Amino acid sequence: xxxEVNDLRKRYGxxxxxxxxxxxxxxxxxxxxxxxxxxGKSTAMRVILGLDAPxxxxxLIGGRPYRSxxxxxxxxxxxxxxxxxxxxxTARNHLLWLAHSQDLPASRTDEVLDLTGLGAVARRRAGGxxxxxxxxxxxxxxxxxxxxxxxxxxxxxGLDPEGIVWMRGLLADLAGQGRAVLVSSHLMSExxxxxxxxxxxxxxxxxxxxxxxxxxxxxxxxxxRAGLEQAYLRLTxxxxxxxxxxx
Amino acid sequence: xxxPAAHPDAMNRGSMNQGAMNRDALRRGLIDRAVxxxxxxxxxxxxxxxxxxxxxxxxxxxxxxxxxxxxHTSCSNGPVEVACPALPIGPGGQAVTDRFYxxxxxxxxxxxxxxxxxxxxxxxxxxxxxxxxxxxGLVPWAKAGIxxxxxxxxxxxxxxxxxxxxxxxxxxxxxxxxxPGPAGARWLRLARSGDAITGYASADGIRWTAxxxxxxxxxxxxxxIGMFVTSPSDLSVSRNSLGGSITQARFTQASATFxxxxxxxxxxxxxxxxxxxxxxxxxxxxxxGVSESGGxxxxxxxxxxxxRMDAVKPEVSLTGVAPGLIVLVVVAVTFxxxxxxxxxxxxxxxxxxxxxxxxxxxxxxAGAVAFxxxxxxxxxxxxxxxxxxxxxxxxxxxxxxxxxVRVVVGAAALLAACAVTALAxxxxxxxxxxxxxxxxxxxxxxxxxxxxxxxxxxxxxxxLCLTPAAGFAALQAIPAYPQVxxxxxxxxxxxxxxxxxxxxxxxxxxxxxxAFALVRLRRADA
Numbered sequence: 001x002x003x004e005v006n007d008l009r010k011r012y013g014x015x016x017x018x019x020x021x022x023x024x025x026x027x028x029x030x031x032x033x034x035x036x037x038x039x040g041k042s043t044a045m046r047v048i049l050g051l052d053a054p055x056x057x058x059x060l061i062g063g064r065p066y067r068s069x070x071x072x073x074x075x076x077x078x079x080x081x082x083x084x085x086x087x088x089x090t091a092r093n094h095l096l097w098l099a100h101s102q103d104l105p106a107s108r109t110d111e112v113l114d115l116t117g118l119g120a121v122a123r124r125r126a127g128g129x130x131x132x133x134x135x136x137x138x139x140x141x142x143x144x145x146x147x148x149x150x151x152x153x154x155x156x157x158g159l160d161p162e163g164i165v166w167m168r169g170l171l172a173d174l175a176g177q178g179r180a181v182l183v184s185s186h187l188m189s190e191x192x193x194x195x196x197x198x199x200x201x202x203x204x205x206x207x208x209x210x211x212x213x214x215x216x217x218x219x220x221x222x223x224x225r226a227g228l229e230q231a232y233l234r235l236t237x238x239x240x241x242x243x244x245x246x247x
Numbered sequence: 248x249x250x251p252a253a254h255p256d257a258m259n260r261g262s263m264n265q266g267a268m269n270r271d272a273l274r275r276g277l278i279d280r281a282v283x284x285x286x287x288x289x290x291x292x293x294x295x296x297x298x299x300x301x302x303x304x305x306x307x308x309x310x311x312x313x314x315x316x317x318x319h320t321s322c323s324n325g326p327v328e329v330a331c332p333a334l335p336i337g338p339g340g341q342a343v344t345d346r347f348y349x350x351x352x353x354x355x356x357x358x359x360x361x362x363x364x365x366x367x368x369x370x371x372x373x374x375x376x377x378x379x380x381x382x383x384g385l386v387p388w389a390k391a392g393i394x395x396x397x398x399x400x401x402x403x404x405x406x407x408x409x410x411x412x413x414x415x416x417x418x419x420x421x422x423x424x425x426x427p428g429p430a431g432a433r434w435l436r437l438a439r440s441g442d443a444i445t446g447y448a449s450a451d452g453i454r455w456t457a458x459x460x461x462x463x464x465x466x467x468x469x470x471x472i473g474m475f476v477t478s479p480s481d482l483s484v485s486r487n488s489l490g491g492s493i494t495q496a497r498f499t500q501a502s503a504t505f506x507x508x509x510x511x512x513x514x515x516x517x518x519x520x521x522x523x524x525x526x527x528x529x530x531x532x533x534x535x536g537v538s539e540s541g542g543x544x545x546x547x548x549x550x551x552x553x554x555r556m557d558a559v560k561p562e563v564s565l566t567g568v569a570p571g572l573i574v575l576v577v578v579a580v581t582f583x584x585x586x587x588x589x590x591x592x593x594x595x596x597x598x599x600x601x602x603x604x605x606x607x608x609x610x611x612x613a614g615a616v617a618f619x620x621x622x623x624x625x626x627x628x629x630x631x632x633x634x635x636x637x638x639x640x641x642x643x644x645x646x647x648x649x650x651x652v653r654v655v656v657g658a659a660a661l662l663a664a665c666a667v668t669a670l671a672x673x674x675x676x677x678x679x680x681x682x683x684x685x686x687x688x689x690x691x692x693x694x695x696x697x698x699x700x701x702x703x704x705x706x707x708x709x710x711l712c713l714t715p716a717a718g719f720a721a722l723q724a725i726p727a728y729p730q731v732x733x734x735x736x737x738x739x740x741x742x743x744x745x746x747x748x749x750x751x752x753x754x755x756x757x758x759x760x761x762a763f764a765l766v767r768l769r770r771a772d773a
Binding site for chain 1: 601
């Protein structure tokens with residue numbers, strides 16, 4: 001299953017959030033979705049997930065708009081805001097209502113709790129969870145329906161170093177299983193080694209959409225972390241200058 | 248750098264899918280079993296909402312017990328305090344007033360009685376405006392006529408045709424049934440044929456109009472038949488200083504002379520219902536009784552033959568419904584607004600992109616929870632409250648089991664309608680405090696203003712017709728009777744709309760609020 005984003009435009013009053021954004025997320029890869037704060041990453045994700053309506057353009061998952069999917073969590077798993085929890089509800093019950101909404105068996109909740117390392121705290125109230133634990137719970141919710149597509153907004157936020165290593169490994173595994181994985185981040189370093197492709201955005205547009213290796217080569221940087229970071233900075237700076245002269 | 252491969256037919260496929268989606272959504276309908284189950288799981292897994300619902304039930308029951316437990320009534324028999332006598336009960340199970348002067352004889356088998364009411368007059372003691380003299384006059388429902396009654400026992404089944412003080416000729420039976428007769432009639436006739444009794448009236452004694460035929464179940468072969476006169480208290484309503492009402496009742500008496508009595512006497516005389524509770528003046532100043540002269544019979548009486556409403560209404564045990572409703576409003580509102588507060592609404596809409604199905608499922612869960620809570624609370628409060636009130640010596644107006652069920656189910660339906668309205672207000676405003684305040688402002692405030700005797704009756708009635716508080720009509724157990732003069736105002740527990748109509752108004756507002764909430768939910772980004 002692909003995610004196909006085609007010429008999305010959206011304004012909030014005078015502010016342009018999406019300015020003709022187009023890209024494709026293919027299965028079998030982790031696609032990094034990077035750009036400075038306010039570049040339109042979260043807006044694009046909300047449009048892909050049918051939460052916000054674009055002014056024009058389309059976002060399709062497997063050829064269909066998100067809102068037309070029946071039992072959507074069995075097609076697409078999403079993590080947008082790890083803090084979106086009812087504090088009084090236990091982790092397991094949070095997953096349980098999600099499972100019920102998709103006609104999934106209650107046993108799926110225990111499977112994803114174990115997968116995300118939350119088995120021991122399943123019956124604790126989510127209100128007492130650290131940000132890292134909430135990220136794990138959010139990922140558990142995303143994986144509940146065993147979806148072919150994952151859309152994750154800043155999943156590394158709040159994770160400790162061990163958690164970051166764990167998350168990278170898990171995302172690589174998920175992509176390795178043939179899933180399309182879109183991961184947004186404002187820190188290049190987090191996507192180090194796992195992102196096969198990068199979609200770099202700035203001010204509501206795609207600045208670059210290419211395999212990581214190609215990006216590093218194009219911008220003439222070195223190798224490894226420094227090269228990627230440099231490429232990213234150059235790209236986003238160019239975009240800002242380009243925008244500055246035309247507006 | 249490369250742009251993603253364009254899909255030339257992406258937009259086309261998108262719009263096709265849009266059409267397919269709409270058809271799909273229509274086929275699936277607004278109620279989705281899985282979404283319902285998810286919303287129910289959400290509700291039951293938050294302790295505050297479950298505790299709030301239980302608290303609402305306990306509040307309703309506790310207020311019924313508190314009120315009933317603190318309420319004691321006793322009657323005096325001269326200087327001695329005694330338990331109040333049981334309320335007389337009519338054949339329909341209602342508490343009744345059954346007091347009149349009766350010139351009667353036996354009727355065995357079928358037969359008729361025909362009379363002409365030659366004259367009818369009466370007195371009203373100390374009426375407004377000056378309350379300083381006894382004036383001649385008849386109250387609207389003073390009654391003079393003929394009656395077939397099973398026996399002289401208070402509450403015994405009867406059928407009667409009568410000339411009234413100001414309402415013309417009527418036929419009435421078994422205390423609650425009333426049928427108006429032709430205008431201008433003075434001649435009255437009752438005919439018994441088995442269980443069936445037919446009342447006739449005529450202006451000239453030649454051309455007769457049948458008013459109605461009623462069946463008195465299990466009427467024995469031998470019954471009493473004769474002429475009766477009675478006259479209920481005169482009632483006046485004035486405004487109190489706050490804008491509400493004060494009612495005053497005063498003693499009245501009526502006399503009627505009957506001629507052309509066919510077949511004629513002799514007549515036995517009895518004051519059915521006795522004269523307990525009358526002052527010496529009322530008893531002896533112009534004594535009730537019968538006098539015969541030639542073929543004419545004059546009967547003087549006071550009292551009424553009618554359903555009784557001046558005792559404790561059973562729905563006082565449901566006083567806690569309004570405070571319980573406030574608790575359920577808070578639960579229903581936060582069931583929605585907590586999701587906005589935490590951003591959880593996005594997770595909900597990711598799981599179920601159909602906005603209508605989410606809102607419908609939430610409304611069904613909140614409504615069903617409130618209904619179930621209301622059913623338990625109202626059933627226990629009504630049963631326990633009535634029992635405790637009776638134990639405290641209070642005279643509670645009896646109602647049929649069917650009416651009790653109707654009141655309990657009505658209370659539950661009222662709570663359900665208000666919970667759904669509150670939930671919709673929560674979805675509209677997305678803010679807990681705003682929605683709770685709005686719900687109280689449109690439900691509790693109009694109800695309080697209308698029933699607290701601080702508004703003029705007419706304004707109170709309008710409020711209970713036009714606001715979501717109309718559904719409180721479902722709590723009214725004792726109906727208003729057009730043939731009985733009483734102060735039928737909301738402050739005395741009489742609602743302007745019948746129970747089903749009041750509930751329909753409340754549910755109408757719930758549906759309207761849901762529709763607005765749905766429009767907002769569909770239009771706005773999440």
